[in-house]
Amino acid sequence: MFIPVVKQSLREPREAAATLLSMGVPKPMLWPAFFLLIVLSVILTFLIGSPTWPNGEEIFTPFGLTLASAFTSVAWVFLIWKIGELMGGKGGFDEALLLTVFHQGMFLAGQLIAIALLLVIPPLANLFVLALSVFMIWLYLNFIAVLHGFGSLWRAFGVLVFAFIGVAFVLIFAMSLAGVRIAGVA
Numbered sequence: 001m002f003i004p005v006v007k008q009s010l011r012e013p014r015e016a017a018a019t020l021l022s023m024g025v026p027k028p029m030l031w032p033a034f035f036l037l038i039v040l041s042v043i044l045t046f047l048i049g050s051p052t053w054p055n056g057e058e059i060f061t062p063f064g065l066t067l068a069s070a071f072t073s074v075a076w077v078f079l080i081w082k083i084g085e086l087m088g089g090k091g092g093f094d095e096a097l098l099l100t101v102f103h104q105g106m107f108l109a110g111q112l113i114a115i116a117l118l119l120v121i122p123p124l125a126n127l128f129v130l131a132l133s134v135f136m137i138w139l140y141l142n143f144i145a146v147l148h149g150f151g152s153l154w155r156a157f158g159v160l161v162f163a164f165i166g167v168a169f170v171l172i173f174a175m176s177l178a179g180v181r182i183a184g185v186a
Helices: 003-011 013-022 027-048 062-086 093-120 122-148 153-177
Strands: none
Touching (some): 027 093, 062 122
């Protein structure tokens, strides 16, 4: 069902976003898919190696990272929706959630490819991760533009920047609630 849209998103991201929005994906499927992707991402993170501060102290437990990821991801979807709306966009929360779930699913698949490349051809893995990162930003800009009916990627870029700043504040708040402290700071 989604494989043709994945292929389309590689060549025609705006059309892929429009296709996704017109597919009639049941809303009750969105939240389970959203949280499944968060859990899979956390598992992948800890399989590669747990995030640590420069002194070697672990930043998050798996549960802590899952909570922080869920909290910030919900904030991300909300901010993409609301900031876009404030900038004259027409998209709704459910549509923002759908496009974000699809985007994160593609990113997770890309990360799996990067890990496979790391095991087989390590130098190529670094180039792939760089290309993947640039592509995923470009893809999301196009998704935001379609979501909100923007004719320009610059308006979508504005939404992305302001959402990023908002999510940074949410992440700082979530980390402080979770008792995470910066290594070396009393």
